[in-house]
Amino acid sequence: MSAVADSSLDASNSAVKVAQGSPSPGAKTVPGANLDPIFKAALYGCGSLVLILLCSIVVLLFYGGWPALAHFGPSFYWSTAWNPVTEKFGAGVMIYGTLFTGILALIIALPMSFGIAFFLTEIAPQSVRRPIGIAIQLLAAVPSIIFGMWGSLIVAPILAQTIYPPIISVLSHVPVLGYLFKGPTNGAGMLTAGIILALMIIPFITAMFVEILESVPAMLKESAYGVGATTYEVFRNVSVPYGRTALVGAVMLGFGRALGETMAVTFVIGNANRISASLFSSGATIASTIANEFPDAPAGSLRSQSLLELGFVLFVISFIVLAISRMLVRTNAK
Numbered sequence: 001m002s003a004v005a006d007s008s009l010d011a012s013n014s015a016v017k018v019a020q021g022s023p024s025p026g027a028k029t030v031p032g033a034n035l036d037p038i039f040k041a042a043l044y045g046c047g048s049l050v051l052i053l054l055c056s057i058v059v060l061l062f063y064g065g066w067p068a069l070a071h072f073g074p075s076f077y078w079s080t081a082w083n084p085v086t087e088k089f090g091a092g093v094m095i096y097g098t099l100f101t102g103i104l105a106l107i108i109a110l111p112m113s114f115g116i117a118f119f120l121t122e123i124a125p126q127s128v129r130r131p132i133g134i135a136i137q138l139l140a141a142v143p144s145i146i147f148g149m150w151g152s153l154i155v156a157p158i159l160a161q162t163i164y165p166p167i168i169s170v171l172s173h174v175p176v177l178g179y180l181f182k183g184p185t186n187g188a189g190m191l192t193a194g195i196i197l198a199l200m201i202i203p204f205i206t207a208m209f210v211e212i213l214e215s216v217p218a219m220l221k222e223s224a225y226g227v228g229a230t231t232y233e234v235f236r237n238v239s240v241p242y243g244r245t246a247l248v249g250a251v252m253l254g255f256g257r258a259l260g261e262t263m264a265v266t267f268v269i270g271n272a273n274r275i276s277a278s279l280f281s282s283g284a285t286i287a288s289t290i291a292n293e294f295p296d297a298p299a300g301s302l303r304s305q306s307l308l309e310l311g312f313v314l315f316v317i318s319f320i321v322l323a324i325s326r327m328l329v330r331t332n333a334k
Contacts, residue, residue, distance in 0.1 A: 058315065065309025068302060076309065082273045084293070089306035091313055093273050097190065097283040098259055098317065101269065104194025104279075105258040109202045110251060116202070117209035121239070122231055133210070140203035148267030151196040152188070156268055159195075160187030164280060185280035186270075193269040193285075197261055201254040208250035212243040252325030256318055262287040286314040 068089065069076055079090025116136070120129050164185045171181040216239045224234045240247065270282025271292060290307050297304040 058312075061308055061312035061315055065305055065307075065312045068305035068309045071302065072306075076306075077313070080273070080275060082289075084296075084303050087302050089303065091286070091306075091310055093275055094284055094286040094289050094310060095313060095317075096275050097269065098285040098287070098314065100190055100283070101193045101197055101265060101285060102255055102258040104191065105197035105201060106251070106255050108194060108198035109205060109254060109258075112198070113202050113205040113209055113254075116206045117213055118235055120206075120210050121213040122235055136203045136206055136210075140207060144200060144261055145263040145267075147196055147200050148264035151192065151264065152267040155196065156187030156192050158187075159192055160185055164191075168280070179277045180279050183276070183278045183280055188268050188270040188282060189278075189280045190269065190283050191279035193265050193283075194279075196264050196268050197258045200261065200264060201258050204257060205250055205254040208253070209247065212246045212250065213239050216242045248328045249325060252321060252328070256321050259318060259321065260287055260314065262291050266291050286310050286317075 072079065072089065076090055077095065078092045079088075080092040081088040081090045082093065083089075116132075120132060124132065164187070168181055168183075168185070172178045174181075220238050220242065221234050224238050229237070265285050266288040269284060269288055271284050271288060272282035273284060274281070276283070290310055293303070294307050297307055
């Protein structure tokens, strides 16, 4: 009787140990089980690395550019002065050029990306869809400096000689709207930069649009076709509403890429420190100014500190774009 009681007590103790996470006496040890804590620690390290990199970039830009902001004050953000000789620097022209060219690129790229994605997902036969899809992927892989060289040597002269003159002659006399189309052009300017940026972000936005639209359940589209909807109606009333949250994210991602583009814009924007309402005027962006002037800026100089502050401004603008995209995605998801 005592032996039975002892046996029951041992069984109870074993059950308690198992419940507390201790292996039972008869359990076999799984090979590699001891590596699980190491694996989890490595995953935590990978996740923490992203935060460490982000914080290090923010700290570098903030503290590196703080002396310039302290010297010029808040007027640094809207001042249009940029003179390395007199050491007077302001970010107004660059902020304007960055936002202006990015918005232009988005206005041009968005309808084209929608059109290409609609064609590939709803109209194009399989024999045509695959080659165009591969071409889009190849365009997305082209380095930005190649787009800049192509834009400077091919696109800008063609626009200056054949496209821009008739546009100027027709639209420059229109009240109010004419201010956007006044002035001579040599091909390099804000509109040319916007066109090149649009051509660069079209492959990214289109590829994401295609993936999103192809994820729409076939049953939903077939049901719409079954009640007599046309192809356009299915696209507008079924495909786009179903994937609108992801579509907004794709658009904002393309806009963010346009804001931070450097070499392509540097080749075609004209790199002039002025603000003009004309689409054909030369200008500058934050990225192009940093690329042009950072190699000539002595370390620790006011010029170098101003360029670092410009980098911090670009980071803040990108963060704001990301925040707006998150807000739009949440709004559309409700």
